[in-house]
């Protein structure tokens with residue numbers, strides 16, 4: 001590590017917020033998933049937008065790439081390369097404004113999702129989506145940067161749908177505001193003001209086009225009532241038809257379908273639907289009754305929804321299978337090379353069938369390498385389904401690790417072609433399987449990257465597996 005660069009960074013953020021210790025560099029290199037990553041030269045923790053600007057300008061001068069990190073809770077590969085500057089955002093965690101009259105919160109990008117929600121709950125409000133399963137640890141900036149698929153997506157939509165404005169440091173160090181806030185005399189109340197949707201460029205962009213430093217996000221009053229339903233089906237196709245019916249009737253806030261993995265404790269069946277409804281009390285009762293009627297029409301059997309309620313209120317996936325977190329997760333070092341993506345709801349039948357067939361064909365290999373299927377679960381979104389294919393392997397076994405990564409690649413190839421699936425989450429582990437399939441759209445990504453970031457400063461190569469942007 002060049003000592004001059006470390007000193008220059010210390011002059012920007014203060015010595016206590018820069019580290020080149022091997023332990024820190026190692027800890028900040030990977031995300032939660034199975035992909036190995038390079039070792040950054042230095043980790044730096046800015047405390048303000050001005051400090052982010054100074055770091056990015058320095059990186060341009062010394063031609064050293066910067067990788068931005070929230071809390072590293074993705075599973076799909078950080079893509080960090082050897083020798084880079086790692087910018088960690090969690091010192092920038094202030095909630096700057098809660099505006100109950102215009103319905104928004106503005107927070108620095110490193111604020112933790114749940115922390116913002118708790119502050120809002122004190123005034124009877126909540127973020128417009130509850131967040132994904134990583135909500136207790138992830139930052140709002142990282143969650144917008146990956147456009148996470150949140151709980152409640154059936155009614156509330158995606159994380160990015162409720163962004164009203166962003167403050168972003170571009171790769172050359174200039175600072176922009178998007179939407180109405182681009183006009184210094186306006187408030188950040190409308191994403192679509194002042195021309196094209198510039199915020200959309202950064203939502204789901206994995207930090208390759210800019211570092212998000214502030215997020216203005218829509219809020220809502222906490223709904224009066226929550227109702228829960230749980231239904232077992234003997235044929236997964238009927239469960240999917242039922243989910244489609246509920247979706248089109250707009251009868252649920254969230255539908256989660258279980259199409260593989262362990263069965264919920266005490267339940268029999270081939271597939272299961274959890275249904276969550278949030279609304280005014282009378283409307284919630286009526287919508288759950290309608291959802292239950294649709295499930296019955298497709299031979300769904302109602303059962304106890306206690307697991308559903310626990311899942312929704314505690315945001316612990318184990319409750320989807322009616323199991324407390326302790327016994328479900330245990331203390332084994334299992335890692336999850338997930339493949340996930342959007343399909344149409346009718347198209348989900350094909351994807352489920354393809355995975356079940358692959359699982360059966362590879363039974364001997366799954367046994368040999370100790371691979372488990374944790375879940376084949378779908379979050380139903382507004383116009384389709386988001387299927388999570390979660391396999392687990394024991395990271396202590398090198399052969400299992402190699403096999404699991406190969407398996408992930410095979411599943412991704414199968415799903416992104418025959419399964420008709422398009423991933424939401426990308427990351428260094430998934431982008432090689434999808435980007436080359438995108439043709440002219442991939443070329444446009446490259447052009448945008450080259451135009452905004454000619455020196456390849458921000459997260460270079462992360463979404464460009466086929467030889468960078470050149």
Ligand SMILES: Cc1cc2nc3c(=O)[nH]c(=O)nc-3n(C[C@H](O)[C@H](O)[C@H](O)COP(=O)(O)OP(=O)(O)OC[C@H]3O[C@@H](n4cnc5c(N)ncnc54)[C@H](O)[C@@H]3O)c2cc1C
Nearest residue numbers: 070071072073074132133134138139141142148149207212
């Ligand atoms: C238990 C668990 C459950 C999860 N469940 C879900 C789920 O239901 N749905 C879902 O979609 N995801 C889920 N995830 C994944 C994860 O929560 C999200 O991807 C998360 O929101 C990422 O936030 P982060 O702060 O950890 O970002 P990081 O992982 O640190 O960063 C993610 C990407 O965004 C970039 N980035 C980070 N901050 C910024 C910034 N300020 N500006 C620009 N780029 C930035 C990084 O460079 C990186 O490319 C889960 C994770 C865990 C651990």
